[in-house]
Amino acid sequence: MQRSGGGAAASAPLTVAVGGALAFVLALSGCAPAPTPPPVTIIATVTATPEPEPTPTPAPVPPPVAEVPAEPAPAPVPNAPAPVVEPGPAYDLGARDGANGTPVVDGSGMPTSYTVVAGDSFFDIAQRFDLPQQQLLRMNAQVHDFGENVYIGDVINLDWTKTG
Template sequence: MTITPTVTPTPTPSPTPTPTPTPTEEAALIPNPQVPDLVPNAEPVPLPQGPAADLGSTPGARGTTTADGAGALLTYTVVEGDAFFDIAQRFNVPVQLMLTMNPSVPGLGENIYIKQIINLDWTTTR
């Protein structure tokens, strides 16, 4: 006995039409409301300026300083274990002012390195 397979094609379904979407009304455009008069920010409080005063070595600021002939502090040399914040505290200088005086210090003072020279003279930048 021989079996002969017969192939019957699968019927292709006819596409079902999709209903036409119902039109919707577009929302009316509303102009932007009037912006009230802007109130300027308060003037920033100026940073206190003045010569650095050495308050003494601390665990985060143990480096050495240089001074001019009149004794005004000029520079500080970073040593291992120093932190920029602690250096600013040692010399009674706000960190923001210390950063302004030392624009070459990267990372907002987080990236100081050993033997780096930090400016302590508030009349100059380094």
């Protein structure tokens, strides 16, 4: 019998010790209720909103009156075709790459023709004799493909008075 009494007495303090430890753990873990903050007092002040000043409306502007032209505009006149201005005679500016041959000159020293040599191009011949390529093509109807193909021995006319 002593045993059962001793066992009961021993278990009571154990229960108390566990309960005290539980309260300690709850206090440390933040589960305890937070303290209540002090009350806050709000004071509201009512201010009247000022009334806006009415803006005066501008007087209506009458719409502009369309003016009637005194006379109708003249009918457009087409332009006259632009005149074809051929630059003057050919001048030899000297041999250059693409135009190394020797020109034939007349009695006054003006070049009248040029014979194509190896390495010549129609564009360079026109540059050497200070002529636009289109004019040199008009002066030499025998040159085909806009001067792309000139051959060794071809004679190029440089006399602007003789076309053909």
